Amino acid sequence: MLPNRCLMCHQQILSNQTGICTVCLNASIYHVPVCLGCGKEMLLLAEYCGRCQQSCHLKVIAACRYHDGLGHWVGQIKYQAQFAVIEVMVDTLICRLHFLVKQGFIKMPQAIIAVPLHPKRLRKRGFNQAWLIAKTLSKKLQLPLLDDVIIRQANTLSQAGLSGTLRRKNLLNAFALIADISQQRVAIVDDVVTTGTTVSEISKLLSKQYIDAQVWCLARAEAPGLN
Numbered sequence: 667m668l669p670n671r672c673l674m675c676h677q678q679i680l681s682n683q684t685g686i687c688t689v690c691l692n693a694s695i696y697h698v699p700v701c702l703g704c705g706k707e708m709l710l711l712a713e714y715c716g717r718c719q720q721s722c723h724l725k726v727i728a729a730c731r732y733h734d735g736l737g738h739w740v741g742q743i744k745y746q747a748q749f750a751v752i753e754v755m756v757d758t759l760i761c762r763l764h765f766l767v768k769q770g771f772i773k774m775p776q777a778i779i780a781v782p783l784h785p786k787r788l789r790k791r792g793f794n795q796a797w798l799i800a801k802t803l804s805k806k807l808q809l810p811l812l813d814d815v816i817i818r819q820a821n822t823l824s825q826a827g828l829s830g831t832l833r834r835k836n837l838l839n840a841f842a843l844i845a846d847i848s849q850q851r852v853a854i855v856d857d858v859v860t861t862g863t864t865v866s867e868i869s870k871l872l873s874k875q876y877i878d879a880q881v882w883c884l885a886r887a888e889a890p891g892l893n
């Protein structure tokens with residue numbers, strides 16, 4: 667059997683975790699307060715930065731910044747089926763969730779929804795990384811994962827490389843709610859949140875049903891496009 671080594675620093679991992687060691691994890695997670703609206707770093711611990719406080723913002727909770735080292739490994743889940751990092755990164759996200767609940771910044775949701783892939787893309791890739799992450803969160807937090815409540819009806823272009831306006835256009839009516847949701851608070855799970863266009867389209871659908879949504883992701887790339 668191969669020794670259990672960290673994918674980032676190649677040191678042997680002695681605990682029972684796999685993928686990434688505690689030292690590398692700790693070096694890559696947030697060390698300063700970040701705005702739950704836009705992801706910007708802040709000097710003081712608060713829910714939102716001054717700019718986001720002025721308007722209603724979807725709360726995005728991430729385990730780390732996309733550009734601080736772990737983002738690459740989140741990408742590897744999708745592109746290389748590197749599932750070994752999921753559990754350890756989900757644990758890091760759960761730590762952050764508990765911290766934010768303790769601060770009174772968020773409330774735990776009653777259910778989880780994964781950002782769906784279009785069936786065609788799902789067949790091509792063979793898995794939906796957002797669903798794999800959501801499933802792990804659901805097990806660890808003992809929250810129901812609501813499958814088949816939201817579908818992706820349009821096979822949109824990849825969001826990467828599109829400008830803010832084009833991203834929104836690309837996603838217009840991309841999702842549809844196809845079943846009733848009895849819960850009032852849900853978390854939408856995605857692997858990476860960049861501009862937040864995808865998740866805010868889903869949260870709009872949910873808010874029409876008076877469902878309060880927050881967003882959970884493994885890594886967040888802060889982008890002004892969220893505003």
Ligand SMILES: [Zn+2]
Nearest residue numbers: 672675687690
């Ligand atoms: Zn390491």
Ligand SMILES: [Zn+2]
Nearest residue numbers: 701704715718
């Ligand atoms: Zn902000």
